[in-house]
Amino acid sequence: MASFRFCSECNNMLYPKEDHHNRILLFACRNCNHEEGGDNPCVYRHVLSNTAMDLTMQHADLYNDPTYPRANKTCPQCGYNQAVFFMSRAKRADVSMKLYFACCSPDCGHRWTDVTGGAK
Structure with missing residues (x-):
């Protein structure tokens, strides 16, 4: 299950980013440009339930x-x-x-x- 990830440099939230050249998922900080690899390719999960x-x-x-x-x-x-x-x-x-x-x-x-x- 996906969860929020935070930057190890400045503690701001990391956002998903695609590395087009290597075809991998990265998580990048918009504040300090820190990047780290994603361990799970799932970025968003929408669970539907019926009443x-x-x-x-x-x-x-x-x-x-x-x-x-x-x-x-x-x-x-x-x-x-x-x-x-x-x-x-x-x-x-x-x-x-x-x-x-x-x-x-x-x-x-x-x-x-x-x-x-x-x-x-």
């Missing part, structure tokens, strides 16, 4: 899936009184467990999270 709501958007007809439990929950968009629900499957420490609902009306399909705390 539970994003993952269910791939499954268009949740209301037809018999594996999801159902609840008498009123849809805030259309007023239909039945919804399927599921919990977040995120395993990250910074994500709290939430209940997600999907309206069972074939015409609606609205998805929302429960803020009151549970299916009724």
